[in-house]
Amino acid sequence: RDGRDHGLAGRRRPGTPSGGGGQSGPPRSRRPFDPQGTGGRDSHPSPLPPRGAAPLVKGAHGGPGAPLSLRVVHPGRGGDAHQRPTGEGGMTRTVVVTGAGGVGKTTIAAALGLLAARRGLRTLVVTVDPARRLAGALGLGNLGDEPQPHEEEPLLWAAMLDSTASWRAVAMRHADPDVATRLADNEFFKAASEHFPASQSYAAADQAVTYVQAKAWDLVVVDTPPAARGIDFFAAPAQMADLVGGRLLRWLTGGPLPGRRFFYNRAARPVLRLAGSILGSDLLERVAEFLLDLRTTYDGVSRRGRQIEQVMREAAILVVTTADPAPVQEAVRFYRELPRLASKPAAVVFNRALPDSWIDPPMPDGASPELIQVARMWGAETLRQRDVREEFSSRYGATVATVPWSTLPPTDLKTLADLMEKASGVPWEGLGLD
Known part of the structure; x- marks a missing residue:
């Protein structure tokens, strides 16, 4: 981040209150922070007993x-x-x-x-x-x-x-x-x-x-x-x-959506065959099914x-x-x-x-x-x-x-x-x- 933004946010301050939308407890002193300080804290409202179901x-x-x-x-x-x-x-x-x-x-x-x-x-x-x-x-x-x-x-x-x-x-x-x-x-x-x-x-x-x-x-x-x-x-x-229409997915599945038996793009087949020998054909088939199904949602x-x-x-x-x-x-x-x-x-x-x-x-x-x-x-x-x-x-x-x-x-x-x-x-x- 550039120095100008550091100048806006990175001033020293002697302490900070803690809490959420409101804060719990009195302000307490903390060491001065630098421009990379962590800033605010989470809020902690107490959960209340359950109520009715959503309709x-x-x-x-x-x-x-x-x-x-x-x-x-x-x-x-x-x-x-x-x-x-x-x-x-x-x-x-x-x-x-x-x-x-x-x-x-x-x-x-x-x-x-x-x-x-x-x-x-x-x-x-x-x-x-x-x-x-x-x-x-x-x-x-x-x-x-x-x-x-x-x-x-x-x-x-x-x-x-x-x-x-x-x-x-x-x-x-x-x-x-x-x-x-x-x-x-x-x-x-x-x-x-x-x-x-x-x-x-x-x-x-x-x-x-x-x-x-x-x-x-x-x-x-x-x-x-x-x-x-x-x-x-x-x-x-x-x-x-x-993700669903990106270059990698198109490369793996080919241009138009093929039938499932023609799933692999010709250029991808050597890579996929190697992956199949390492990972197992069943795993590769599940990956292939996932990728083709995912592409249909594009x-x-x-x-x-x-x-x-x-x-x-x-x-x-x-x-x-x-x-x-x-x-x-x-x-x-x-x-x-x-x-x-x-x-x-x-x-x-x-x-x-x-x-x-x-x-x-x-x-x-x-x-x-x-x-x-x-x-x-x-x-x-x-x-x-x-x-x-x-x-x-x-x-x-x-x-x-x-x-x-x-x-x-x-x-x-x-x-x-x-x-x-x-x-x-x-x-x-x-x-x-x-």
Whole structure:
């Protein structure tokens, strides 16, 4: 990374508060960090007891390209439950909450969803966070990949995507039923779904867009994966199309799709014969079957990728960060790369912001030297955070919002609602929440 970005994020600060969307415990001093520091921490809301099961009923598979037949039971604006068949609702807006890991984006997504629901919007909050912190913050237990209603908030729903299950759904959607079943049961397909860098992000984006296209909600808030490169969530559609239609796969399977007995490309046969002698013909046959079946999904995956990209280009994107160096570096990368992959971020949200009143707090008469030193330390940290935000805004022309630091992480609806009520600079109109 270039030195300019280090200059933005790499200032020394005397300490940092810990915690999630809010923070647990008092601020404690830590050693100064360098430009390669690690930055924010994970949030730790406590999970609550399990609640009811999700009422989303998935329709039967109708072959590649068949429309989904979701029927979602959910409350109307007045709070009365009713059926809203897929495609019969109005426009569904999308807010994507992204950023580096450990900056509290899951909590921000939950707080936004709660705020939207309380403003009269049927709202679904979707997370792909394997830590399942969203369930605790929302007061929902046993969160799964089917939207689950909140017992106390009639317009609020939540779901956590299971990327393995979503990946199976991808196969069912883009291949003929027999091929889809073979793919889903193939060990190489399972390995690809778990280990190919873009696979989990693609499956998550695919399922999130399914919720958007169902038109069963007014707003879908998507909390992106806590990956080392969260930008992969937006790049995944193109990467998946490259995987199933890429040069290596075409070289192995030949130009047009042949019959299974003519599977191997002439140029590939010597290599594959050698591989067969080493690995065994049975293993090679299973690999061959997997590759050919995978290639048949290319048209569907490409078409779906374009749909995902379109939804992401129309979405309002919030990049969540803290003023620590590593998250700021990620925020810079998001701000630079997102316009190419999706849309320009609506705002960069600095979470855990210290109040400006800490910069020069009044000291009581007779204050001890230790108290004065601590006050000065946190005053300097508050000033550093403000400088980072102002420089980010001026350098990149970004809309900058802040969510204040709090002493405890939000573990119930009240503390979750307070989080966004105290936020400043959030472009509510751009998010459809004005």
